[in-house]
Amino acid sequence: MGMTIAEKILKAHLVDGKMEKGAEIGLKIDQTLTQDATGTMAYLQFEAMGVDQVKTERSVAYIDHNTLQSGFENADDHKYIGTVAKKHGIYYSKAGNGICHQVHLERFGAPGKTLIGSDSHTPTGGGIGMLAFGAGGLDVAVAMGGGAYYIPMPKMVRVNLTGKLQPWVAAKDIILDVLRQMTVKGGVGKIVEYAGEGVATLSVPERATITNMGAELGATTSVFPSDEVTKAFLEAQGRGDVYIPLSSDPDAHYDEEYTVDLNTLAPLAAMPHMPDNVKPVAEIGAIPVNQCCIGSCTNSSYYDMMKVAAILKGKTVHPDVSLTISPGSRQVFDMMAKNGALSDIIAAGARILECACGPCIGMGQSPESAGVSLRTFNRNFEGRSGTQDAQIYLVSPEVAAASALTGVLTDPRTLGEAPVIEMPEHFDINDNLIVKPAEDPASVEVRCGPNIKPFPLGAALEASYSGKIVLKTEDNITTDHILPAGAKLLPYRSNIPYYANYCFINVDPKFPARCQEMGGGIIIGGANYGQGSSREHAALVPLYLGVRAVLAKSFARIHKANLVNSGILPLTFADPADYDKVSLNDSIQLPHIADEIRAGSQVTVTVNGYTFKADCEVSERQRSALLAGGTLNYAKQTAK
Numbered sequence: 001m002g003m004t005i006a007e008k009i010l011k012a013h014l015v016d017g018k019m020e021k022g023a024e025i026g027l028k029i030d031q032t033l034t035q036d037a038t039g040t041m042a043y044l045q046f047e048a049m050g051v052d053q054v055k056t057e058r059s060v061a062y063i064d065h066n067t068l069q070s071g072f073e074n075a076d077d078h079k080y081i082g083t084v085a086k087k088h089g090i091y092y093s094k095a096g097n098g099i100c101h102q103v104h105l106e107r108f109g110a111p112g113k114t115l116i117g118s119d120s121h122t123p124t125g126g127g128i129g130m131l132a133f134g135a136g137g138l139d140v141a142v143a144m145g146g147g148a149y150y151i152p153m154p155k156m157v158r159v160n161l162t163g164k165l166q167p168w169v170a171a172k173d174i175i176l177d178v179l180r181q182m183t184v185k186g187g188v189g190k191i192v193e194y195a196g197e198g199v200a201t202l203s204v205p206e207r208a209t210i211t212n213m214g215a216e217l218g219a220t221t222s223v224f225p226s227d228e229v230t231k232a233f234l235e236a237q238g239r240g241d242v243y244i245p246l247s248s249d250p251d252a253h254y255d256e257e258y259t260v261d262l263n264t265l266a267p268l269a270a271m272p273h274m275p276d277n278v279k280p281v282a283e284i285g286a287i288p289v290n291q292c293c294i295g296s297c298t299n300s301s302y303y304d305m306m307k308v309a310a311i312l313k314g315k316t317v318h319p320d321v322s323l324t325i326s327p328g329s330r331q332v333f334d335m336m337a338k339n340g341a342l343s344d345i346i347a348a349g350a351r352i353l354e355c356a357c358g359p360c361i362g363m364g365q366s367p368e369s370a371g372v373s374l375r376t377f378n379r380n381f382e383g384r385s386g387t388q389d390a391q392i393y394l395v396s397p398e399v400a401a402a403s404a405l406t407g408v409l410t411d412p413r414t415l416g417e418a419p420v421i422e423m424p425e426h427f428d429i430n431d432n433l434i435v436k437p438a439e440d441p442a443s444v445e446v447r448c449g450p451n452i453k454p455f456p457l458g459a460a461l462e463a464s465y466s467g468k469i470v471l472k473t474e475d476n477i478t479t480d481h482i483l484p485a486g487a488k489l490l491p492y493r494s495n496i497p498y499y500a501n502y503c504f505i506n507v508d509p510k511f512p513a514r515c516q517e518m519g520g521g522i523i524i525g526g527a528n529y530g531q532g533s534s535r536e537h538a539a540l541v542p543l544y545l546g547v548r549a550v551l552a553k554s555f556a557r558i559h560k561a562n563l564v565n566s567g568i569l570p571l572t573f574a575d576p577a578d579y580d581k582v583s584l585n586d587s588i589q590l591p592h593i594a595d596e597i598r599a600g601s602q603v604t605v606t607v608n609g610y611t612f613k614a615d616c617e618v619s620e621r622q623r624s625a626l627l628a629g630g631t632l633n634y635a636k637q638t639a640k
């Protein structure tokens with residue numbers, strides 16, 4: 001039988017296991033990336049492994065999240081990451097060079113290669129036919145050390161793109177339509193491949209917008225074929241040599257299929273507070289808008305910025321709207337400056353931010369109370385913007401720019417003729433913000449500032465466990481709920497004891513104190529627990545607070561892996577109806593936990609005298625890690 005694109009790349013990188021759906025497979029990883037909000041932990045873990053030089057073909061450390069530097073904390077993290085990178089063979093992309101995913105696509109990504117990144121939007125690389133996964137920092141550390149990256153063998157989904165995008169309709173509308181069809185849980189355990197006649201009509205940045213936001217489907221990753229469009233993009237980046245063609249075989253098998261008809265697609269918006277809460281802009285109507293933010297790793301390419309400049313040229317931003325622009329990379333920024341597009345945007349009254357994540361992760365630009373903000377970003381989870389009651393809508397750059405001019409949510413098709421943007425034949429290439437690893441690594445001294453505290457380590461699993469239920473949550477809890485980010489807290493990503501005071505702060509402010517008082521306990525979760533970001537802090541902080549297990553209806557993929565890595569049991573209700581029988585503060589026992597995990601059998605749970613079963617759906621390797629109290633402990637055991 002023929003193979004899908006993903007199956008071909010998986011097969012070429014398989015180092016462990018069999019490619020049978022659901023079974024765990026180990027993959028050789030060609031490239032890694034980290035960003036600064038997850039990077040410090042990843043490199044501390046890498047250092048703990050005692051590997052001298054990275055074993056990947058290319059590893060890159062980006063500084064793009066914490067660029068506010070409102071205290072010494074961020075700057076110290078950057079110094080640490082810069083020095084550790086230099087010492088261990090890692091390229092270092094300095095603050096100011098751009099958002100990791102955009103820069104990686106431009107300067108390092110290559111079709112057919114595998115990439116893992118300590119950021120959930122790493123699948124952006126699927127826009128040039130890479131198989132790129134978001135992962136926890138520890139998984140990235142292991143891959144840098146030459147270890148395999150493990151995932152359950154995913155199911156294959158094909159999204160057929162028929163027709164051609166009509167004027168004013170964008171790649172963002174394609175992925176919003178896929179989210180509408182599949183939902184934020186629909187992609188869990190699946191790889192999404194794009195196919196059909198519409199593919200050839202989409203540029204690389206448009207494809208990357210779509211694969212980027214595949215993260216919001218919960219998908220393992222998303223991928224486009226590598227074709228003439230990919231080749232032209234790589235050549236324009238001066239990297240034509242890495243091009244290889246890639247497509248699925250005509251008789252490849254897909255487990256699910258969806259269709260998006262580009263001819264009839266209309267501008268869409270994801271309404272508050274979930275990326276799958278999607279409706280046509282025309283149907284939502286002309287709601288007044290306070291803020292429009294254009295940027296983030298989803299929509300900050302040269303192509304996007306040129307569209308925005310053309311829409312704004314010669315016009316003025318509405319007096320009630322604050323419009324911010326953050327180009328995705330220094331390359332984009334510089335090219336806009338040289339060709340005059342930046343001047344058109346400035347003249348229209350936009351506020352120009354640095355090329356970094358910025359408002360997407362709440363680093364400034366929090367909307368006013370109950371404010372309406374249209375963002376070209378990928379997540380509109382409640383509170384993520386830094387304003388708890390803000391109403392965030394996710395839209396295309398066209399919708400954001402059009403609405404910034406009118407002051408109300410606007411279907412750009414009402415504006416007349418749409419701008420037509422050509423992809424450049426040559427991008428401006430200047431890698432002077434990328435620092436190469438040292439030629440003499442021994443001479444590099446790693447600098448570790450006072451905000452960088454050691455990470456917690458789990459303890460071997462006890463024979464039986466007895467404790468309390470310390471929290472009970474609803475469905476779709478995001479890692480932003482578990483551990484908020486934003487300007488006030490991101491500086492403490494390297495300081496778990498301090499960060500712990502903010503765990504679940506917007507869900508139940510008493511949670512950290514309760515854990516401290518009870519010496520930890522067990523969290524009860526709903527469906528899709530831990531969706532969103534790859535931040536392993538959402539596992540490390542609960543570990544620090546003494547959380548032993550999360551018993552949920554289901555988990556998001558990366559968070560589940562992070563729980564196992566830190567030695568927290570990811571349990572699921574065998575009968576979801578039992579979720580309703582347990583409450584906050586109930587006593588909970590796992591009387592035979594170690595034996596059951598060792599045997600791979602169901603787990604016995606007793607809550608207030610009522611006994612039921614839970615599953616622990618993990619691989620044999622993960623079972624051993626859980627017994628040892630986490631992946632690092634397990635690695636140490638096996639190294640002996």
Ligand code: MIC
Nearest residue numbers: 037038119120121533534535
């Ligand atoms: C995000 O978009 O939530 C982040 C910030 O990029 C995270 C990583 C993090 O929490 O540091 C992600 O998507 O993985």
Ligand code: SF4
Nearest residue numbers: 121296297357360361
């Ligand atoms: Fe940065 Fe936002 Fe992209 Fe996360 S989603 S990497 S915060 S731009």
